[in-house]
Amino acid sequence: ALCEMLVAGPVLSRLTSLDLSLGVLTNESADVILKNAKRFEHLGAFSLRFGDVDARRRKALTKLCTAVDTSGSRSGNRFVAVGE
Numbered sequence: 001a002l003c004e005m006l007v008a009g010p011v012l013s014r015l016t017s018l019d020l021s022l023g024v025l026t027n028e029s030a031d032v033i034l035k036n037a038k039r040f041e042h043l044g045a046f047s048l049r050f051g052d053v054d055a056r057r058r059k060a061l062t063k064l065c066t067a068v069d070t071s072g073s074r075s076g077n078r079f080v081a082v083g084e
Helices: 002-008 027-035 055-061
Strands: 017-019 045-047
Touching: 002 027, 027 055
Parallel strands: 017 045
Antiparallel strands: none
């Protein structure tokens, strides 16, 4: 839901970098981002570290903008990297 709100709202176009790391980014979330790839092209840096995203989507995500970090991401290992 967060990714859908992000691509639909006005904030994304004003950002120069975006960090969605250390969470539970899923294949479904990645699909929303990839379907709206043009909305992310202007970013200088986009961190998606430690998400639950398969290899095919990770490869596609790395082409979104200048610097995309998908390190630590792996499919089928859903967890929150940072907690209380």
